[in-house]
Structures are given as C-alpha cells and as structure tokens.
Amino acid sequence: MSAFDNARIAPRIGLSEEQAQLLNIAESFCRDKSPVDKVRVLIDDEDGFDAALWDEIAELGWLGIGVPENYGGIGLGMAELVPLVEHMGRSLMNTPFVPTVLAAQAVLRGGAEAQKEEYLPQIAAGAAASLALCEDHADWNLQNLGVTATLKDGALDLSGKKYLVLHAATAQLVLASVALDGQPALVIIPADALAGRITREKIIDDTQRAFALDLDGLTLPEAALMPVELAVEALAHIEQAGALLWAADMCGGAYACIDYTLDYLKTRKQFGKLIGSYQALKHSIVDAHQAYEKARSHLYSAAHVFGEQGEGDMAVHMAKAEAGEAYSFAADRAIQFHGGFGFTYDCDAQLYRRRAIMGCALFGDARYHRRKIAALMF
Amino acid sequence: MSDSEMHYDEQDLTAFSETATAWFAENTPRDVDFMLPLTFMEVGTDQQFNFLRDWQNKVYEAGYLGAHWPKEYGGGGLHPKFQDAATRAMAQARTPIMLNAIGLNWTGPLLLDRGSEEEKQKYINGILSAETIWCQGFSEPENGSDLGNAQTRAVKDGDDYVINGSKIWTTQGNYADYMILLARTNPDAENKYKGLSFFLAPMKGADVKGGSVETVPIKKLTGEYGFTQTFFTDARISADCLMGAEGEGWLIAMQTLEYERGARAGQAGGHVMMMSDPSDIIRLAREAKLNGKPAIDDPAVQEELVALMTEARALGLNSRRDKIRPLAQDRPMSLALGSKLASTDFYQRLNAFAITLQGTRAAYYVGDGSAHDNGLWQRGYLNSFSATIGGGTSQIQRNIIGEHVLGLPKS
Numbered sequence: 001m002s003a004f005d006n007a008r009i010a011p012r013i014g015l016s017e018e019q020a021q022l023l024n025i026a027e028s029f030c031r032d033k034s035p036v037d038k039v040r041v042l043i044d045d046e047d048g049f050d051a052a053l054w055d056e057i058a059e060l061g062w063l064g065i066g067v068p069e070n071y072g073g074i075g076l077g078m079a080e081l082v083p084l085v086e087h088m089g090r091s092l093m094n095t096p097f098v099p100t101v102l103a104a105q106a107v108l109r110g111g112a113e114a115q116k117e118e119y120l121p122q123i124a125a126g127a128a129a130s131l132a133l134c135e136d137h138a139d140w141n142l143q144n145l146g147v148t149a150t151l152k153d154g155a156l157d158l159s160g161k162k163y164l165v166l167h168a169a170t171a172q173l174v175l176a177s178v179a180l181d182g183q184p185a186l187v188i189i190p191a192d193a194l195a196g197r198i199t200r201e202k203i204i205d206d207t208q209r210a211f212a213l214d215l216d217g218l219t220l221p222e223a224a225l226m227p228v229e230l231a232v233e234a235l236a237h238i239e240q241a242g243a244l245l246w247a248a249d250m251c252g253g254a255y256a257c258i259d260y261t262l263d264y265l266k267t268r269k270q271f272g273k274l275i276g277s278y279q280a281l282k283h284s285i286v287d288a289h290q291a292y293e294k295a296r297s298h299l300y301s302a303a304h305v306f307g308e309q310g311e312g313d314m315a316v317h318m319a320k321a322e323a324g325e326a327y328s329f330a331a332d333r334a335i336q337f338h339g340g341f342g343f344t345y346d347c348d349a350q351l352y353r354r355r356a357i358m359g360c361a362l363f364g365d366a367r368y369h370r371r372k373i374a375a376l377m378f
Numbered sequence: 379m380s381d382s383e384m385h386y387d388e389q390d391l392t393a394f395s396e397t398a399t400a401w402f403a404e405n406t407p408r409d410v411d412f413m414l415p416l417t418f419m420e421v422g423t424d425q426q427f428n429f430l431r432d433w434q435n436k437v438y439e440a441g442y443l444g445a446h447w448p449k450e451y452g453g454g455g456l457h458p459k460f461q462d463a464a465t466r467a468m469a470q471a472r473t474p475i476m477l478n479a480i481g482l483n484w485t486g487p488l489l490l491d492r493g494s495e496e497e498k499q500k501y502i503n504g505i506l507s508a509e510t511i512w513c514q515g516f517s518e519p520e521n522g523s524d525l526g527n528a529q530t531r532a533v534k535d536g537d538d539y540v541i542n543g544s545k546i547w548t549t550q551g552n553y554a555d556y557m558i559l560l561a562r563t564n565p566d567a568e569n570k571y572k573g574l575s576f577f578l579a580p581m582k583g584a585d586v587k588g589g590s591v592e593t594v595p596i597k598k599l600t601g602e603y604g605f606t607q608t609f610f611t612d613a614r615i616s617a618d619c620l621m622g623a624e625g626e627g628w629l630i631a632m633q634t635l636e637y638e639r640g641a642r643a644g645q646a647g648g649h650v651m652m653m654s655d656p657s658d659i660i661r662l663a664r665e666a667k668l669n670g671k672p673a674i675d676d677p678a679v680q681e682e683l684v685a686l687m688t689e690a691r692a693l694g695l696n697s698r699r700d701k702i703r704p705l706a707q708d709r710p711m712s713l714a715l716g717s718k719l720a721s722t723d724f725y726q727r728l729n730a731f732a733i734t735l736q737g738t739r740a741a742y743y744v745g746d747g748s749a750h751d752n753g754l755w756q757r758g759y760l761n762s763f764s765a766t767i768g769g770g771t772s773q774i775q776r777n778i779i780g781e782h783v784l785g786l787p788k789s
Contacts, residue, residue, distance in 0.1 A: 011691045013698045020704045255708065262784055276786040283776040289709075289784060290716050297695035298688070300705055318688045367681065373688070374680040377660075 011315075013301040018076055022065075023083035029060075034093035036348055039207060042094060047170055048209040049095045057095060058126030067104055072121030078105070078241055079303040082248045086299070089252025092351055094207045096128040096167035098245050103129035105241045106175050110186050110226045110234025119173060119188070131238065132162035132176035132189075132213050140364040142235045145179040147215060149187060154222045156187060158215040164362070168198045168211035175226075176215065177235060184235055186226040193218060205358035207351060240313060242363040243320040244302055250323035250359040251299045254292040254330045257352035261285060261334040268339075281337055288330040295319070295326035310376070317373045321366040327356040386457035394456075395463035398442055402471035405440070407433065410474075413744070413752075415604070417651040418479035419549050419764045422603035427553055430477035434508040437648065442468065443476065444506045444646040447490065452503035453646075461647035469649045476648035480549065481505035481512035485558050485578075487637045487644030488630070493621070497578065501556070506646060513554035515545035515561075515579070515608060516631060522546075523774050525560070526571050526628060530610065532561035534624075537617050538587065539563075541579065541610040547768060551593040551606030554581050560631050563624045574627030577619045581608075588614035600760045638769050640697075641714040651765075653725065656687040659732055666735045666750055673735040686728055693721050712783045719775040722765035729759035 015023075033053055042048055057063065065080050067073025081101055088097060104123045107116055123129055135146050147160030162176055174189045197218065198211040226234070265276030265285065275281055302319035305312045334349035335342040342349050360366070410429070415421050421430065437443050442464035447453025454460070476482060486505045489497050504510030521527045530543025541561060548557070559577040567573030581591050589612030596605045622630055636642040663674040663683060673679050700706050700713040732755035733740045744753035766772045780786040 011694050011698075013695050013702070015702050015705055023704055258784075262786070265786055274787045276780075277789050279773070279777070279789050282780040282786050282789060283773070285784065285786075286719075286776040286779045289712070289779070290720055293696060293712060293716060294689065294692035294720070296705070297692050297699045300699060300702075301691075301695050318691065321685075322688060322692065370681050370684040370688075371677075373684045374677075377684070377687075378674055378680055 011301055012305055012311075013297065014304045015300065016079060018080050019083055019303070022080055023087075025060075026084045026087035030087040030091040030093050034088075034091035036092065036351075039092045039094070039351065043206045048167075048207070049170075054095050054128070055126065057097060061124075062097070063100060063104070063126060064124030066101055067108065067120050067124045071108075071116055072124040073104075078244055078306045081245060082299065082303040085245045085248035086252040089249035089355075090256040092207055092253070092256070092355065094209075096130065096170060098242075098249065099130040099166040099171070100128050102238060102242055102245065103131050103171075103173070103175050106131060106186060106234055106238050107188075107226075109237045110230045111188075112227050114223075115188065115226060122172065127172040128167060128170050130166050130168055130171040130174045131242075132165045132168075132174050133238070134162060134164040136161065136163065140368050142177060142239050143184050143232070145177055145184055147176065147178045149178040149180045149185060149225070151180065151222065151225070156220045156222060156225055158187070158218040158220065160215055162213040162215065164201065164203075164210045165198070165213045166211075167209050168194060168213060169200070169209065174213065176213070177231075178215075180225070180228060183228060184231045185228050186231050186234060187220060188224045188226065189218075189220065190224075193220065203358065205354045207355060208358060239363060240306070240316050243316050243369070244299075244306060246359045246363050247295075247299050247302065247316070247319040247323040250327040250356060251292070251296050253352050253355055253359070254288075254295060254323070254327040257327070257331045257334045257349065258285065258289055258292060260348055260352070261288075261330075261337050264338055275337075284333055285337070288326070288333055291322075291326040291329055295322040298322045314373060314376055317369040317376075320364060321369040321373075324356070324360040325366045327352070327359065331356045384457050386459065391457075391459055391463060394460050395467065398464045398467040399470070401440055401442070402467050402473055405436065406471045406473045414474050416475070416758065417761065417764070418475055418477060419768070420600075420602060420604045420761060421477065421550055421553070427477070427550075430474060431508045431511075433474050434477045434648075437468070437473075437476070438506045438508070443482070443648045444486070444502075447486070447502065447506070447646060451490075451498050452506050458643070465647045465649060469653070472652065473649075475652055476650050477550075478505060478508045478511055479650035480514050480554075480558070481510070482646035482648060483650065484514060484634050484637050485512045485556075486646050487642065488558075488634050490644060491642075492630070492633070497621070501578070504555075510555040511550055511553050513548045513551045513557045513581070513608075514634075515548060515557040515559040517545065517547050519544060519546045519607070523771060525631065526574070528560050528562060528574060530559070530561045531565075532559075532563050532575060532577065534563070534617065535614075538614045539577070539617055539619065540589065541577075541591075541613040541615065543610055545608045545610075546605075547596075548593065548606045548608045549604065549768075551581075551608050552595055555583075557581055557608070558634065560627050563627075567625065571628040572625050574631070575624045576621045576627040576630040577615070578621055579613075579615055579619050586613055586615060588612065598761075599763070600757055604764075635770070639715060639718045641711060656683075656690050659683065659686065659728060662732055662750065662755070663735055666737070666739070668735060668737050679735065682731060686724075686731065689724050690728075693717070693724060696720065709783050712779070715775075715779055715783055718765075718769065719772055719779065722762070723772055726759065726762040726766055729755050729762050733759060 061074050064073030065076045069075040107119050150157045172191050176187050178185050197214045201210045203210045268275050298319040302315035305315050331353035338347050338349050341347045421427050445454035445456045445461040446458040449455035532539045532541050557579045559579040562573050563575040564573040580586055591613050592609045593606035595603045664672055666673045696713050736750050742749035744757050
C-alpha cells in the first residue's frame with residue numbers, strides 16, 4: 001500500500017478464473033481475427049461483419065456464456081462477457097455479439113418458461129438476435145415508451161417506430177419494448193415479421209449497423225408477448241447489462257487508440273525530434289492513459305459486483321460514465337496528435353472517435369449515469 | 379521470503395483485523411485540544427511532534443505497525459495482509475497519523491531490502507518505535523526536479539566523510555536524528571549520476587564529529603511550518619555511514635523513490651496522511667449554503683460531486699487491481715507509477731472544489747469562527763501542493779509515466 005492510498009475507501013474488485021481464461025483467449029482471438037485492415041474491408045460490406053467469424057464465435061460457446069446450462073448455455077454470467085467485449089472493443093471487431101447476448105439476457109429475465117426453452121438454446125447455438133429499445137424521443141430511460149401494443153382477441157397489434165436496432169437485418173429475432181395498457185412490456189418479433197419493416201440508418205460509427213424498425217400495423221400472436229409482470233425488472237436488467245458491455249467495448253477501444261497514438265508519437269519526427277518527446281503531447285497522452293486505467297478499474301469492479309442490489313447498479317453507472325469519457329478523450333487526442341493525417345479517413349483515429357460517440361449514445365452517456373448516481377446517493 | 383511464499387490462515391487474518399478495529403476504536407485519542415497535522419509534512423510545533431511520537435510508539439507497541447517486518451529487527455513477522463488490515467483499521471478510525479513517515483515508508487524498506495545486517499540491527503527498531511526520526515536529503519535549492527545534479531559534497535578524509543552543502547524541503551528536518559542523504563563523492567565521474575553516493579547521515583549528537591548540521595524552518599504557504607532547509611558545514615560523519623559503495627547513490631536514491639511512489643512494496647504501513655474522502659465533502663455540501671440553499675441541491679454541484687466520488691473509488695480500485703495479475707500486465711508498472719499523480723492531483727481538486735461550495739465563506743481561514751470546518755478545506759488545498767510538487771512534481775510524474783510506462787522518448 002503506498003502512502004497515497006486512502007485505506008478508508010475499499011471498493012471491491014476481483015477476477016474469476018473463468019474471466020482470466022477468457023481474457024487470455026479473447027486477447028489473441030480478437031487480435032488475430034480482427035486486424036484493422038479487415039475492419040476497414042467490413043465497413044464496405046452490407047452486413048458489416050464476417051459470417052464465418054460469427055460461426056467461430058458461436059462454436060467457441062461465447063454466445064451461451066450468460067445462458068444457464070439447462071437452456072443450452074454454459075452457465076456463467078455477465079462478468080465473464082466483459083473480457084470478451086473488452087477485447088472486441090480493442091480490435092474494433094464488429095459482429096452482432098453484444099445485441100445478441102443482451103437479447104438473451106432479456107429472454108432469460110423477462111421470458112416465460114416456454115419462451116426461454118425455445119429461444120435461449122437457439123441463441124446459444126448461434127442465432128443472432130437484437131433489441132429494439134430506442135425511440136424518437138432519444139431518451140435513455142427504457143421505460144419511456146411511445147410504441148404501443150394492444151392485445152385483442154389473442155393478437156398483438158403494434159404501432160410506432162423503433163430506432164438504432166443493431167444488426168436487425170441479420171437477426172433471427174428482435175425483442176422490442178412497448179407500452180401495453182400503459183405498462184412496459186417486451187415482445188418477441190421473429191425475422192420473417194421484420195421483412196420490409198427495417199431501414200438501414202446512417203450512423204456515425206461505420207463499423208456498426210443500425211436499423212429503424214417500423215412496427216405500424218404489425219400483428220403478432222399473443223405468444224410473442226413476454227410476461228408483463230417481468231418486464232420492468234427485465235428492462236432494468238437490460239439497462240445495466242447493456243451499460244456494462246458498452247463500458248467494456250469502450251475501455252478496450254480507449255486502450256487501443258492510446259496504443260495506436262503511441263506508435264505515431266514514437267516514430268513521427270518534427271523539428272528533428274520524435275514528437276513523443278514533446279511534453280505537450282507526452283503529458284496529454286499520459287492523462288488519457290491515466291483516465292483509461294481508472295475506467296478499467298471501474299469496469300472490472302462493475303463486472304465483479306454486477307447484479308448486487310445498490311452496489312451493483314452504482315458500479316455499472318460509474319463504469320459506463322468513466323469508460324465513455326476516457327474513450328472520448330483518448331480518441332479526440334488521437335485525431336489531434338496525428339496532425340494532418342489525423343484529419344483523413346485513412347487514419348484509424350476517426351474509427352475510434354466515432355465508435356466512442358456511438359458507445360456513449362447507447363445506454364447512456366457520462367452525464368446521464370452521473371445523474372443516476374446522484375439520485376442514488378443524495 | 380516473498381509474499382507469495384508466505385502462508386497465513388484466513389481466520390487468523392479476520393481475527394487480527396477485528397482486534398485491530400476494536401483497539402483503534404478504544405485507543406484513538408479523541409479530545410486533542412490543538413490542531414493535529416493532517417500529513418507527515420505538516421508537523422510544525424513541538425506539541426504536535428511529541429504527541430505524534432507517543433502515538434506512533436503506542437501503535438507500534440500494540441503490534442499494528444511493521445506487523446509484517448522481520449521479527450529479528452523489531453517487526454511482527456506476519457504476512458503483509460495483516461499490516462494492510464491494521465492500516466485500514468487505523469485509517470477507518472481516523473486516528474492521528476504515523477509520524478516517522480520517511481523512516482517507515484522509505485528508509486525502512488530500503489534497509490530491509492539492501493542494507494547490511496549491521497544497518498538493519500542498528501536502525502529498524504528505532505524507525506518503528508519513533509525513537510529515531512528520519513528525514514530525506516535529496517532536493518537542493520538549485521536542484522529540485524533535477525535530482526541527478528545534486529551538488530552537496532562528501533569528501534573522504536581518513537575514516538570519515540566531510541559534508542558541505544545544503545538540502546531543502548527537509549520534512550521534519552529540525553526533529554530528525556538521521557537523514558538519507560544524496561551527496562557527490564566524485565565531481566569528476568564520467569557522468570553526473572555516477573558521482574553520487576548515498577549516506578545514512580546523523581543529524582545531531584556525537585555522531586556529528588565536527589563541523590555543523592543546521593536546520594532552518596521554512597514557513598509554508600499556509601503560514602505553518604513542517605520543512606526545513608538543512609545546511610552542512612564541514613560536517614564530519616563516520617565513513618560507516620556510506621550505504622553500499624561510492625557511486626551507487628543514484629541507484630539507491632531511485633530505489634528509495636520507488637518506495638515513495640508506491641512502485642515497490644515493503645513499507646511499514648500505517649497511514650501518514652489523513653485523507654478527506656467523499657463522505658466529508660458530501661457532509662460539507664449538505665451544510666454549506668450556495669444562493670441561500672444547501673450546495674448539494676445544485677445539479678451542477680451534484681454532478682461534480684459524483685465525478686469526484688467516482689474518481690476516489692477508482693484510486694482504491696487501481697491499487698487493488700494492481701494485485702490481480704491478469705488485469706495489470708498490459709503495461710507493467712502503470713498502476714504503481716501512476717498512483718502518486720492520480721491521487722495527489724485528485725486531492726488537490728477535491729479541496730479546491732470544496733472551497734467553491736462555501737459562497738462568501740470561502741474567504742475565511744483557519745482560526746475564524748465563520749470558517750467552514752475551521753478552514754480545513756482552505757488549508758488542505760494550500761497544503762495539497764506539497765504532494766503535487768514534492769517527491770517529483772506532477773509534471774515530472776507525467777514524464778516518468780510517459781517514458782517508463784508508455785515507452786515514449788525522453789523529453
């Protein structure tokens with residue numbers, strides 16, 4: 001313990017053996033499978049990801065990590081997903097991994113037994129899935145719902161439009177949040193019902209794919225409705241799980257973009273000296289690095305206490321706020337420190353900066369999460 | 379023996395921790411009628427010094443200081459986790475600080491790691507009991523951040539060295555019995571670093587065989603004392619005071635700084651700074667009024683408070699994460715070398731922010747009845763610069779992290 005440690009503040013952090021193993025595997029897997037030239041090739045691909053890579057991820061069992069064994073998964077939890085998503089963020093890997101595992105969490109927490117038995121094994125085996133949560137009010141509160149469902153004669157009539165549905169075009173099922181009799185509810189929309197209803201959105205992050213989903217006039221059987229009494233708790237869980245995984249992606253991205261910038265600072269010369277020897281640049285990248293280290297500590301603390309009443313929520317809010325700010329600052333400086341090259345599309349700094357903005361836009365930015373903490377604390 | 383080789387019983391640790399908590403609850407002095415220093419760098423009066431020396435001795439005698447140092451030199455011979463538990467109990471009870479910080483945190487571990495058997499026998503016990511007080515003589519008036527350029531001379535003369543020169547920012551210099559001294563033994567060495575040697579130099583008594591060692595207190599920006607400038611005038615000390623060999627001074631000084639910066643373990647434990655923490659500033663934000671309402675009602679204040687609390691938590695998490703190897707190996711030494719910068723900078727901003735919660739009362743200082751918490755935050759802010767400047771300024775820390783952690787070229 002150094003003299004500068006405050007021994008009175010003793011927040012918890014830990015790493016399970018499974019997390020440590022996955023961290024190790026994910027590091028080399030993501031580095032090998034998602035070099036940046038491949039990331040750039042996929043930017044021009046309609047689906048935006050490599051189907052063969054998706055199959056490999058499914059074969060590794062990663063889609064079933066958060067799914068209990070009796071539903072075809074391997075029965076670990078959100079904590080074990082964090083090292084994987086962190087390394088996906090480092091390598092800017094893009095697949096429907098995060099929306100798919102979040103959809104599995106929604107089914108797990110909000111689904112009826114029959115729904116869990118039907119959908120969880122499919123997802124664990126490789127069926128991509130997604131969530132339709134966002135609306136045009138742009139609110140991060142998942143219970144602010146303008147899209148409605150009406151139950152009549154055993155059928156669900158949907159009305160309204162959802163936005164930012166990630167990888168909807170390749171999803172086998174999409175879970176949408178709706179208001180049913182003024183109460184939050186979740187409905188399961190199979191791929192065939194999505195046909196003709198999705199439109200690709202132009203988003204800031206070219207490595208990802210998002211779609212608007214028009215639900216006007218869609219009718220689903222009543223069996224598509226997940227139990228209403230579980231919806232509020234399921235949405236709260238998705239909000240936490242989503243924030244945790246995006247914090248992981250952004251922590252990974254922050255590390256990678258600092259690394260990318262360091263390479264430049266160590267090789268680029270101006271006025272006869274390596275630019276990394278200038279303190280104006282050195283001190284600023286150190287600040288970015290220090291912010292990243294703090295964010296990563298929060299990330300693994302949040303993973304460790306995830307799901308605990310009070311403490312778990314607080315840790316996730318902190319992790320998401322810090323990861324968003326650390327990534328945004330590091331990537332902002334990455335562009336600046338690459339000078340003229342930084343202003344070009346060829347420089348990878350923009351990939352990181354755009355993904356950081358996307359990561360903050362999903363499941364709440366730093367200010368939003370700090371407001372949540374303030375509400376818990378004051 | 380390294381920590382990992384040493385075994386301990388979890389139940390013993392829990393029991394030790396509980397006993398320590400109870401002991402500090404019972405023995406922490408509560409009715410002190412004068413202002414106690416918040417850090418070891420603020421010991422400005424004899425009253426404070428004597429009080430803290432007695433307190434450290436009492437804690438040591440109870441077994442809560444150096445609990446993991448070897449028994450043969452006066453330690454407790456336990457696993458380091460026991461001392462960590464005692465330190466936590468101490469901090470949580472908000473006890474007065476441990477006085478002999480330079481001895482406990484810098485000199486002690488240095489001696490245990492690389493001192494001779496004789497040096498360990500001679501010095502370790504006194505460090506723990508506060509019988510012998512240590513100070514550090516690295517910085518000089520003309521050589522602050524550029525330590526390698528130190529010019530204080532040590533000239534070998536028979537069985538003695540004769541010291542001439544001046545050191546500055548000597549914490550507790552006027553009370554110290556010994557100084558860890560960086561002095562130049564060879565001005566003609568092939569480079570400035572190789573001309574330096576490291577001494578365990580007496581400051582007073584018969585061990586100063588001739589000449590003089592004088593200390594002049596420095597009045598700090600707070601108006602208080604705590605540092606001295608130290609003048610060596612033909613001060614004659616035994617050649618035995620040389621640690622290691624001539625020319626190894628820079629190496630040993632760098633190792634000392636690693637203990638100071640928390641990059642190396644082995645410190646005796648015990649808290650040497652009273653840290654204000656989120657609960658203190660939240661209390662202030664509830665009590666202090668801004669625009670006629672409690673400061674905490676202001677959403678902008680709330681957001682800043684949350685950001686500060688989040689940061690305070692990150693500092694604690696960082697030092698815990700540093701011990702979880704798979705989470706600390708991307709950039710080795712990063713968390714350890716970054717901790718001084720992160721924490722001193724944080725406490726400075728925390729105190730500065732606290733002042734802004736006080737409206738017109740921000741204007742008051744220690745001793746005025748209108749001051750919030752008797753000027754604690756104002757004084758804390760001014761004092762916080764001792765940590766962002768001393769022990770390598772925050773700017774030097776950024777160079778160190780940039781070069782040693784991130785691998786950037788030297789500035």
